[in-house]
Amino acid sequence: MFIGVYNYTVLLTYLGVTSAVIGMVEAMNGNFRTAILCLLICGLCDMFDGTVARTRKNRTTDEKRFGVQIDSLCDVICFGVFPAIIGLCLCPINVFTVLCSVFFVLAGVIRLAYFNVQEQSREETGDGKREYYLGMPITMSALIMPAVALVTAIDKVSWAYLYPTCLAIVGVLNISRFRVKKPYLVGLLCIAAIGAVVFFLAFRYGGSITCLKGANLGSNV
Numbered sequence: 001m002f003i004g005v006y007n008y009t010v011l012l013t014y015l016g017v018t019s020a021v022i023g024m025v026e027a028m029n030g031n032f033r034t035a036i037l038c039l040l041i042c043g044l045c046d047m048f049d050g051t052v053a054r055t056r057k058n059r060t061t062d063e064k065r066f067g068v069q070i071d072s073l074c075d076v077i078c079f080g081v082f083p084a085i086i087g088l089c090l091c092p093i094n095v096f097t098v099l100c101s102v103f104f105v106l107a108g109v110i111r112l113a114y115f116n117v118q119e120q121s122r123e124e125t126g127d128g129k130r131e132y133y134l135g136m137p138i139t140m141s142a143l144i145m146p147a148v149a150l151v152t153a154i155d156k157v158s159w160a161y162l163y164p165t166c167l168a169i170v171g172v173l174n175i176s177r178f179r180v181k182k183p184y185l186v187g188l189l190c191i192a193a194i195g196a197v198v199f200f201l202a203f204r205y206g207g208s209i210t211c212l213k214g215a216n217l218g219s220n221v
């Protein structure tokens with residue numbers, strides 16, 4: 001009846017992008033605790049969506065390709081646009097904040113497009129499992145940016161530009177050429193444990209995160 005894939009293999013991917021949209025709405029309404037909790041949920045969904053998809057042994061080639069494409073498209077929203085929207089809602093709206101946000105999103109798009117090309121080449125050459133990533137995976141923003149948002153709750157004037165600065169740094173790391181070993185079970189469990197700690201801190205102290213626009217130290221765009 002509809003185009004696309006709707007079986008359980010893409011359920012977590014769709015749930016992640018749903019959480020991102022809800023989180024962006026919450027950020028625009030000033031509910032930053034809910035927003036960063038949604039970002040963490042996006043990270044959790046992405047962590048296991050590939051594992052869930054691989055449990056279906058009879059996937060067609062088109063279904064596998066669809067899975068790669070939809071995962072990257074949703075990653076753009078969840079880990080590119082979503083963290084930038086939080087920053088634009090949280091921080092002073094000036095040239096610096098906007099440029100950092102634009103660069104972060106652009107770096108994420110470039111990284112994901114590059115990954116899709118490399119993934120297609122790997123499948124065509126039959127190189128087997130990927131052992132390393134080039135640069136920091138974009139999904140790490142689901143851990144880093146909530147932690148940064150929590151830090152801004154300490155002193156909103158002093159940390160007014162911390163979040164956009166970190167967006168720019170993460171963007172650089174996303175498109176850099178250093179090698180990162182792909183995490184498997186142990187690595188994923190460690191990341192999940194860190195995520196659980198950040199989730200607890202966000203739930204406990206996220207209500208202290210307030211809009212930093214009153215700490216605007218630069219000229220507005």
